[in-house]
Every structure is written in structure tokens, then in C-alpha cells.
Amino acid sequence: MxxxxxxxxxxxxxxxxxxxxxxxxxxxxxxxxxxxxxxxxxxxxxxxxxxxxxxxxxxxxxxxxxxxxxxxxxxxxxxxxxxxxxxxxxxxxxxxxxxxxxxxxxxxxxxxxxxxxxxxxxxxxxxxxxxxxxxxxxxxxxxxxxxxxxxxxxxxxxxxxxxxxxxAARRGGDDRAKRPRPVVNRDNAGFWDGVAEHKLLIQRCAGCGTLRFPWLPGCGRCGAQEWDPVEVSGAGTVFSYVVMHRPVFPAFDPPYAVALIELAEGVRMVGNVVGVPYGEVRIGMPVRAEFVRVDGEWELPVFRPADGGRGGRG
Amino acid sequence: MKAGDELPALEIPVTRTLIVAGAVASRDYQDVHHDTEAARAKGAPDIFMNILTTNGLVGRYVTDHFGPAARLRAVRIRLGAPNYPGDTMVLTGTVTALGPDGTAEVRIVGANGLGHHVTGTVTVSVQEQDS
The missing domain is CATH 3.10.129.10 (Hotdog Thioesterase)
Incomplete structure (x- = not known):
């Protein structure tokens, strides 16, 4: 079986x-x-x-x-x-x-x-x-x-x-595969609407005030279903990361670093780390969110070292 | 010689000529070892070294070190990152065990710019023999 x-x-x-x-x-x-x-x-x-x-x-x-x-x-x-x-x-x-x-x-x-x-x-x-x-x-x-x-x-x-x-499909050239698109539904549409305007939005529970990410219909702390969107600063630090080598998916060009970013507001968000060689990403490295246009069609948040990649090392 | 001894590293420039000469000398006419277009159509960025050439280079690396009396008894290799033209493979080896029958076991790694091209174990008899 x-x-x-x-x-x-x-x-x-x-x-x-x-x-x-x-x-x-x-x-x-x-x-x-x-x-x-x-x-x-x-x-x-x-x-x-x-x-x-x-x-x-x-x-x-x-x-x-x-x-x-x-x-x-x-x-x-x-x-x-x-x-x-x-x-x-x-x-x-x-x-x-x-x-x-x-x-x-x-x-x-x-x-x-x-x-x-x-x-x-x-x-x-x-x-x-x-x-x-x-x-x-x-x-x-x-x-x-x-x-x-x-x-x-x-x-x-x-x-x-x-x-x-x-x-496997050849990489590069005009026949380059497109990246998978985010799955947008009524629970997370607000997040992607924000990304389209280059804003990083998280949720704040209207009942107890707890901040949360990723977007969910209810509060994990008090259960309230009312919430407000809050724009975060985009500043954070690398909480953990992996370097992706294989398998090689179409439209991706490994190796590249994917990190769990702890935002200054306390919630954590997954994103690619750009602007620094994958081998130089370190836990504790200060980063800042920015947005990249993907396949000329949609926006995606990524993170770049806040001080040129020198922080968090040693 | 004792377990833990390291063999001096051997650098092999991976040229197109070496890849093709090795393929032909081993009578391997698979197109991915001499035809760049065919290799690309099969998902590789360029031609790449065939396993028989890697095997031959690993054997040579060990017998070069142990000298003319040495005889290969077994060569076991696994391929990883391909050897593409323009790369350099650096072979390193460590004696991992000495047998009572005058054999040595050598752990081999061949590293190129992409990672480990080959890892394996070679058993070589290092004493004069009658045959």
C-alpha cells in the first residue's frame, strides 16, 4: 500500500x-x-x-x-x-x-x-x-x-x-516557469491586499488586543472573531532559517535562504532573505521587509539585512 | 601507515577533453557525455563526466599514492554533484582501516564547485604479491 x-x-x-x-x-x-x-x-x-x-x-x-x-x-x-x-x-x-x-x-x-x-x-x-x-x-x-x-x-x-x-523542466529563458501564486481566501485577503500596496498588515484582536500572524478568523487567545488590521514597521530579526538546495522546483533558483523573521511587533513571518549571500544569513541578523514584484504580476514580501548583512554575526 | 593517515589531495581540472576522452576510453557513447545539446535536452546544463571515468580517476588516485606494488581489490563509489566542464575536482582520501591480509581501506571524497561529486571506499592491497 x-x-x-x-x-x-x-x-x-x-x-x-x-x-x-x-x-x-x-x-x-x-x-x-x-x-x-x-x-x-x-x-x-x-x-x-x-x-x-x-x-x-x-x-x-x-x-x-x-x-x-x-x-x-x-x-x-x-x-x-x-x-x-x-x-x-x-x-x-x-x-x-x-x-x-x-x-x-x-x-x-x-x-x-x-x-x-x-x-x-x-x-x-x-x-x-x-x-x-x-x-x-x-x-x-x-x-x-x-x-x-x-x-x-x-x-x-x-x-x-x-x-x-x-x-525536469529546463530552467531559464522565456519558457521559465512562473512561481506558485499565494492562495488568497476571505480569511487572509486583507494581508494580500496590504502587500499589493506595500504594507505589511497583521491582525489585532478587538477583544483582548493580542497581535497575531498569520491571518486567522478568530483570536487564539480569547476566541473573539472581531479584529483590526495593524501595519507593522517591517523591522525584525532572523529567528531561524534554512538554505534551500533541493529538490529544485521550477521558477526557483537554489540555493537560497528562507527565514522565520521575528518582527519588532512580536509576531513571526516566513520570507526569503535577499541582498546577502545565502551562506551569510545568521540567526539574530536584523532585517527589514521590502517588496518584490513576481512574474510581473503580483507582490511578495521579502527581507533584506538592515545593515548590509554585517549584524548578528560573530 | 596507519588508520587516520591522509593522502595528499589531487586536483583534477574537469575539461571537456577529459570528459569526452574518458567516455570514449570506457566505450560509453551515452550522448550526455559528449553532446551538449543532448545533455541540455535531458535536463543537465552541459555534458558531464561518466561514472566509469570517475571510477578510473579514483583508482588512479589511490594507486598513485601507494605505488607500483599496490593492487586495487575493490572500488565502491557513489556519485553526487556532476562534474561539468570548467570545474575542478579535488580528490582527498583517508586511510580508515588496515586489514590483516595486507590491505588498506581508503575513504575517498571528490569535491567540485557544486559539492561532492563522488564519495566512496577503495580497498587496495599494499604488499608485494606472488600472482
Whole structure:
């Protein structure tokens, strides 16, 4: 049942179908397109800047980290890839998860590989994750384990994890997504009306005089439903903050700091901190409210360090 | 050598040439490792280093340090922030354990301008062997 929640927009049974591939072969009786050979070793070492003596001259071995390279299909495609693995990738492609990126590689080396060694391999689909949202996009992690042999002898194992994902929308340019708009209702309309006029309004209970924010229909202290709007000065201090890195939502450009501001009047308000690098925001930093125009359509209160960002530190 | 020893850092300039040469040397022709437009269409700002190249660089970093008699026994890595052209990756390593069989375990971090590109563990035998 948790699978339904995790897979979200996907058909409820997709995750179950994907899980069904666990334990099935990913490659059967695969054969390396080239035997281990000196030119490929040399090209690898040149690219990596690896001048290791073990990889040169008579008695040279291949760099062990080349293990996967000997099994690669190259431009002409994979040999020995199983029907099950192709089906799994096709299912993910069909569901919109068309891109792929590798995330983990775990290799164990049991035997040196030397020029002339003929490579064969078998692979199994070890696991398929629940749907995950990453910086690149949303998708599924697929883990395979490949057992590699040289001249028929065990040479090493290679565990590989990929993310099959649906690319997140590109950022920047004219197609830039708009920010989510505030939800305005009869309980908070007064606040947003104030913001539109560059006024920061909070409520004062007509019964007991308690100031409150965010806007609510009744007083949390005495329960009275009558209130008056009060304009605050906009001065306050950073009570707490976070720096937002991920996930990356369209229209936002992380990293950026979001703070809980304690206003001089005593209520607290959440807002972005601007005009100072996100890494220099500090608890206790004095700030002042200002207003930014968003998407050319509406106003949003933000907070800027009152003294150029030098306060509250040390 | 003892647990806690740190390996000298190695700076790797992440050039477009390194990314493409590493991809081709590892026979990885995924377009995101050589075609900028294709990489952008898939949500990345530019081409980025493939995991096989990162793996090779991590292996080289460890064997460079331990010398010609050293043999890699296991390399386990996880990728984080991608290596895009123009960045620099700084590899650092710490010996975390020494095995009775003459192996050392080294914890590796490769940091670039975005964060940790790679974290992982390398097991390397550091004694002369017969094979």
C-alpha cells in the first residue's frame, strides 16, 4: 500500500510490475567485444592520466577499474543483454522515464586482467527502487550485478545503479516557469491586499488586543472573531532559517535562504532573505521587509539585512 | 601507515577533453557525455563526466599514492554533484582501516564547485604479491 503512495502519479501497479523484475537476468552469456588488449589499456591510461607502472610494458595488467569497460557494447550496442532488462527499460521509457544516469558503481576484483584475456559475463537485476524525485527529475533506481569472467575464471563483480528518470523542466529563458501564486481566501485577503500596496498588515484582536500572524478568523487567545488590521514597521530579526538546495522546483533558483523573521511587533513571518549571500544569513541578523514584484504580476514580501548583512554575526 | 593517515589531495581540472576522452576510453557513447545539446535536452546544463571515468580517476588516485606494488581489490563509489566542464575536482582520501591480509581501506571524497561529486571506499592491497 505504501507503493501506491510512493509512485504518486504513476499507475498504481507500475511499481509492482517493476519490482517483479528483481532477480531476473539482465545479461546472459555476454561476451566482451574485444579481449583485454594493450591499445584499450593505453587509451584508458591516457584519458585518466594514469602512469601506473603496472599497466605498462611486459607483464602489464589492465587497470582493474576498466572492469566494466570490457563489457560495454559501444556504438554497436550490447550483446547478451536479456529480454527482461530490455523490457524493464522499455516499461520505464513508456512511462516517461526516458533518460538515464549512473549513480553508483561497486566493483570487486578477484583476478588480474591481462592482454589476451577473453571476457564473458552474466548480470542480474538486483533491485528496483520506489519512485524518487532528484535534481535531474523523477524516476526509478535500477541496480544490476554483473559477474565478469576472464578465460572462464571469475575475474570480478560489478554492481551498478542507474536512475531512469523523466527530465525536469529546463530552467531559464522565456519558457521559465512562473512561481506558485499565494492562495488568497476571505480569511487572509486583507494581508494580500496590504502587500499589493506595500504594507505589511497583521491582525489585532478587538477583544483582548493580542497581535497575531498569520491571518486567522478568530483570536487564539480569547476566541473573539472581531479584529483590526495593524501595519507593522517591517523591522525584525532572523529567528531561524534554512538554505534551500533541493529538490529544485521550477521558477526557483537554489540555493537560497528562507527565514522565520521575528518582527519588532512580536509576531513571526516566513520570507526569503535577499541582498546577502545565502551562506551569510545568521540567526539574530536584523532585517527589514521590502517588496518584490513576481512574474510581473503580483507582490511578495521579502527581507533584506538592515545593515548590509554585517549584524548578528560573530 | 596507519588508520587516520591522509593522502595528499589531487586536483583534477574537469575539461571537456577529459570528459569526452574518458567516455570514449570506457566505450560509453551515452550522448550526455559528449553532446551538449543532448545533455541540455535531458535536463543537465552541459555534458558531464561518466561514472566509469570517475571510477578510473579514483583508482588512479589511490594507486598513485601507494605505488607500483599496490593492487586495487575493490572500488565502491557513489556519485553526487556532476562534474561539468570548467570545474575542478579535488580528490582527498583517508586511510580508515588496515586489514590483516595486507590491505588498506581508503575513504575517498571528490569535491567540485557544486559539492561532492563522488564519495566512496577503495580497498587496495599494499604488499608485494606472488600472482
Amino acid at each position: 505504501s507503493a501506491d503512495r510512493v509512485t504518486g502519479a504513476d499507475p498504481a501497479d507500475l511499481y509492482a510490475v517493476l519490482k517483479g523484475f528483481e532477480g531476473r537476468p539482465a545479461a546472459v552469456a555476454g561476451v566482451g567485444k574485444d579481449p583485454v588488449n594493450e591499445p584499450m589499456i593505453r587509451h584508458w591510461c591516457e584519458a585518466m592520466g594514469d602512469t601506473g607502472a603496472a599497466y605498462r610494458g611486459p607483464g602489464a595488467i589492465a587497470p582493474p577499474t576498466m572492469l566494466q569497460a570490457w563489457t560495454m557494447g559501444g556504438l554497436s550496442g550490447h550483446t547478451g543483454r536479456s529480454q527482461a532488462y530490455d523490457e524493464l527499460l522499455a516499461l520505464l521509457d513508456g512511462a516517461g522515464y526516458t533518460s538515464v544516469v549512473a549513480t553508483d558503481c561497486e566493483q570487486e576484483y578477484e583476478r588480474d586482467l591481462r592482454p589476451g584475456d577473453r571476457i564473458t559475463f552474466d548480470a542480474v537485476i538486483e533491485s528496483v527502487s520506489a519512485r524518487k524525485t532528484t535534481t535531474l527529475g523523477t524516476g526509478y533506481f535500477v541496480t544490476t550485478r554483473t559477474d565478469v569472467r576472464a578465460q572462464g575464471e571469475p575475474a570480478g563483480t560489478h554492481r551498478f545503479r542507474i536512475l531512469k528518470y523523466a527530465p
